[in-house]
Amino acid sequence: MFFSVIIPLFNRPQEIDELLQSLTKQRYQEFEVIIVEDGSSKPAKDNVEKYVGLLDVHYYAKPNEGQGFARNYGFARAKGNYFIVFDSDILVPHDYFDHVLTGLQRDGWDAFGGPDAAHSSFTAIQKAISYSMTSPFTTGGIRGNKAHLGPFHPRSFNMGLSKEVYNATEGFKLPRRSEDIEFSVRMIDMGFRVGLIPEAFVYHKRRATFVQFFKQTNYFGKGRIDIYQLFPRELKPVHALPTVFVLGLAVLILLNLINFLFPSPSTLLLALAMVGNILLSLYTLLLFLHACFSTKSVWIGLLSVLAACTQLIAYGTGFLGSYVQKVLLKK
Structure with a gap:
């Protein structure tokens, strides 16, 4: 199976450098990487070009439309028969694709999501935020968890879908804010098999300060009402x-x-x-x-x-x- 990794990017050159470095260490090598720079004022082209020869990497720059539409731009240029979507603020364990292949063969998912974890190199605040976002004692515990309520909805920091799913759904319909939940609900409504591969986790680098975390999570709360208006x-x-x-x-x-x-x-x-x-x-x-x-x-x-x-x-x-x-x- 050949994977296409799609990563939207907006003013985060340092993050994409670290993410690409982690992808060079993958045991499974049958994948390409598509970086879509979404109208950044701090382009990462030089950072990406360092990995030409180390990775099958392709860099595209486009006007800003939001991360959802940036992913669609990448989907349209992907060569793989299975697409992987990452956010730029993650690190990928060396055996990630091994776990994805095992999970797909075992469960036959048309689309999947994976959990996130805190890397040992993260700051104490980032580790604390990671705990909060994955804890069973906060609502973060419903993310990337087998014990979720109702159908599992993959999130865009660690999401995979077959090319057939993309062709049928035409990708993301919302440019930003809860665009991944809307996409997941629509995939399920169309009858595709969507589920969790618990072993296919990524290291998710959280916000560096509590002020940034407050703004991000407040945005998530507003996004839940957006989803309610689309799917009560x-x-x-x-x-x-x-x-x-x-x-x-x-x-x-x-x-x-x-x-x-x-x-x-x-x-x-x-x-x-x-x-x-x-x-x-x-x-x-x-x-x-x-x-x-x-x-x-x-x-x-x-x-x-x-x-x-x-x-x-x-x-x-x-x-x-x-x-x-x-x-x-x-x-």
């Missing part, structure tokens, strides 16, 4: 949990403030605040202990609690704001 059935109760967390946290802060400012608050308010504080403390303790065990680091465990709270608040506020604006107010 795809909105599950679990997607609203971060908003429940945000509202509950706001109420708890208000209760604690009232109890602090007024010397004789009601017994009911005291009891509600106490229950809320206990539940929040137990949740953060659970996150901390599990993160310490998973990452084998107390420091990363502490950062993971902050990452999880950042993720829940950012996603929840993005989800709620977009729901009010687009669904309730019809704007």
Whole structure:
């Protein structure tokens, strides 16, 4: 089987250098790499050209239209009979294609997704964010997990599809924001076999700061409402949990403030605040202990609690704001 690896790129020359370096170490060599520069002001052409001769790599530059349409541009120029889609901020283990081939032969997927993990070279914050995005104790745990609710939806950081799927679907219909979920839902609706290959993981380099992570996850929360408007059935109760967390946290802060400012608050308010504080403390303790065990680091465990709270608040506020604006107010 010959694979075509499609990678959209926007102002990230250093990332593509590291990704291409990881691809030179693959045991399975039957693949090409197509880089689509999507209107970058910091082009990576020089970075890519270093790998000519080491990889079957092709570089294209086009005006900016968004990563979804950049992938379509790559699909149209691909020679493979199976396409692999990566984001630029990943590293590929040396046995990735071996696992993909085994998974395809075993399960016969027309399209698949794989999980992500944290590489040993990542910073403590990136490892903490990776924990939060894959933890069973945050909504990140529904990504790349066999225990997901409903059909599995491959994500664009690690996605594969046959050429037949591309020909039938004509690729991505959205240029950006939740374009991969829309594409996955459409593949399933057309009757293609779509699933997870758990062994085919990649190392996903997360945002370098919590501010960047907040902005990214807030964007994801808004994107979930975009998917709801296209496919109402795809909105599950679990997607609203971060908003429940945000509202509950706001109420708890208000209760604690009232109890602090007024010397004789009601017994009911005291009891509600106490229950809320206990539940929040137990949740953060659970996150901390599990993160310490998973990452084998107390420091990363502490950062993971902050990452999880950042993720829940950012996603929840993005989800709620977009729901009010687009669904309730019809704007």
